[in-house]
Amino acid sequence: MSFLGPSGRLLLAGALVGLGVALASWVDPFGVFEVAELKALDVQFAIRGGRDPVSPIVIVTIDEDSFDELNLAWPWPRELHAQLLDRLSAARPAAIGLDLVFAEPSSRGPADDEALAQAVARAGNVVLGAALTVVKEAGFVKEDLNPPIRPIRDGAAGFGFVNFEIDADAFVRRGALTRAFQDRPLEGFDLQLYRLAQKAGVASARLPRRTPVLINFSGGPRTFAAVPYHRVVSGELPPETFAGKIVLVGATSIILHDVFPTPFAPGGNMPGVEIHANMIETLLQGTPIRRALPGIASVLAVLAGALAVWAAGTLRPLQAGVLVGAVLAGYLAISQGAFVLGRYWSDVVPVPLALAFGYLGREARNFIREQREKRRLSRFFSPAVVREIVRSQDGDDALGSARRLVTVLFSDIRGFTAMSERMPPEEVVAFLREYLTVMTDAVFKYGGTVDKYIGDAIMALYNVPFEAPDHAAQAVRTALEFQRRLGPLAEAFTAKHGGSLRCGVGINTGEAVVGTLGSAQRLEYTAIGDTINLGARLEGVTKDFGVSIIISEATYREVQDLFELRDLGEVTVKGREVPVRIYTVLGEREG
Structure with missing residues (x-):
């Protein structure tokens, strides 16, 4: 995949994430995506909000007030329903729908059934309910x-x-126009009323070609005009209440248990008769919710995954998060707009999931890699420098190989090798760990980089990986700090093992090749060149002159105004034919 380049590999990885999400949504073995999409549809309804019905529909409610006024136990006498039908029929409605099932003869005898049968026949436009x-x-x-x-x-x-059609989450969102029964199509209650209303001259749109129909709910309970059953029977209402309208008669009292959860009634308190009203409104207005092709969401999920992984792998976390968030918000806004303006219900879940998995997965990978890189870099750099390298978009460039001006510091404990041969190995290791920890803190304190440890020797670099104008001065301050910190360690060592500890430090400033160098098997951040070699030689010269710190003339030129220095003259070091002038550091000048 190297031919793709870094961005190409990121895009391919993200596309595979999106493809995985798309395939999971298609297979959906546990129905998780289906339920999630249904809930997303409910949210889209909630955002759109309710609206006033257009079709001439009125509901006669079998409600608590009617139970109180009529003072009758359920089921009510069918003769009472006959009276209701006569009242309604006299107002000349377009159609009457009884959302009641009279599947058994009345317990009050044949006369009760006959009264209702005659009223139904007199009206001539009554649709009855059946249970399938x-x-x-x-x-x-x-x-x-x-x-x-x-x-x-x-x-x-x-x-x-x-x-009703019951979805996987037990909600009602669809209504069937027909169902197969004994290999024959059986028309639904709502379709029968639609046909009857159309025949009576009620304005109506063409029927949807697909069933079941996704109901375009106008709202929750009590969205449609409604009158209590008892007021109709008593003749209180004027004829125009029902004239030319589709009248639905059904239970709204909770004691009759004909309620369901719907998008606008997630608590399960939507009466069945009101769901029928919404279904009939949807048919008459020709406004069913249309299912968008699921393949569109799958393609968008692949693109979303590619974008998310590319953003997380290329941009800073905040920038990537803002971009992914903006894409997510835009997609959801477009989906909502398509729902409100075009009645399209699209698969909402795959794209956000692809964005989330792509972004979070890549950021998690970035975090793990960052922590691993921090652990690696912490061997060389101070915590502040490590954070800067990791945070910097140019971190790789900062660690790349280049020729640059550096100050190098070498330190060594004089005579420690000989003393360590008389000490138990575990005590040698323990002392070196303590000593190197203390001295490394001093290097980091002044912005230095620990290049390597060689036994008890330390090599530190300054002005890398980021520029520091006062790098030479910081190296000298580190050397002075070494001497201060060595005191307590030396006292403890002498008390326990005898002998005395002294630390020699050599410092040089000049150009060197700095970067991540090494073999294919092992890489180290280091510096090479004559500048480095001279720094190492100067550390070895300290014992010849009986001083703790020696700096080169190049370093002297950088720090002469900041420190008290003494000229030690010229010295010829191994590997150089020309003598070099050296200085020792007495201390930092005040003010």
Whole structure:
């Protein structure tokens, strides 16, 4: 994949993330995506909000007030329903729908059924409800239709099933126009009323070609005009309340348990008769919710995953987060706009998931790599420099090989090798760990970089990986700090092991090749060149002159105004034919 380049590899990785999300949404073995999309649809309804119905629909509610006023136990006498139908029919409605199932003869006798049958026949435009149940179990499917009893249905304009389509989360969002029963199509209650209203001259759109229909809910309970059952029976209402309208009669009292959860009633308090009203409104207005092609969301998920991984792998975390968030917000806004303006319900979940998995997955990988890099770099650099390298977009460039001006510091404990041969190995290791920790803190304190440890020797670099104008002075301050910190360590060492500890430091300033150098198997951040070699030689010269710190003339020129220095003259060091002038540091000047 090297031919793709860094950006190409990021885009490919992200596309694979998006493809994985898309495939998971297609397979969806546990129905998680289906339920998530249904809930997303509910949110889109909630954002859109309710709206006033357009179709001439009025509901006669079998409610608590009617139970109180009529003072009758359920089921009510069918003769009472007959009185209701006569009242309604006198107002000349376009259609009447009884969202009630009269599948059994009345317990009050044949006369009760006959009264309702005659009222249904007199009205001539009544649609009755039927119960269609389908039981699916392993190996068989059982269908059962409970239509109105024949005396009542013979005079009706028709009857249809009142059952709703129940989604995976037990919500009602769809209504079927027809269902197959015993290999024949059976029309639904809502379709029968649509046909009857259309025949009566109610304005209507063409029927949807697909069933079940996604109901375009106008709102929650009590969105449609409604009047209590008892007020209709008593004749209180004027005829124009029902004239030319589609009248639905059904239960709204919670004691009759004909309520369901819907997008606008997630608590499960939407009466079935009001769901029928929403379904009929959807059919008459020709406004069913349209399912967008799921393949569109899959393609967008692939693109979203590619964008998220590319952003997280290329941009700073905040920039990537803002970009991914903006894309997510834009996608959701477009989806909502398509829902409100075009009634399109698109798969909302795959794109946000692809964005989230792509962005968070890549950021997690970045974090793990960053922590690993911090641990590696902390061997060389102070915590502040490590943070800067990791945070910097140019961090790799900062550690790349280049020729630059540096100050190098070498330190060594004089005579420690000989003393360590008389000490137990574990004590040698313990002392060196303590000593190197203390001295490394001093290097980091003054912005230095620990290049390497060689036994008890330390090599430190200054002015790398980032520029520091006072790098030479910081190296000298480190050397003075070494002497101060060595005191307590030397006292403890002498008390325990005898002998005395002294630290020699050599410092040089000049150009060197600095960067990550080494073999394919092992790389180290280091510096090479004559400047480095001279710094090492100067450390070895300290014992010849009986001083703790020696700096080169190049370093002297950088720090002569900041420190008290003494000229030690010229010295010829190994590897150089020309003598070099050296100085020792007495201390830092005050002020």
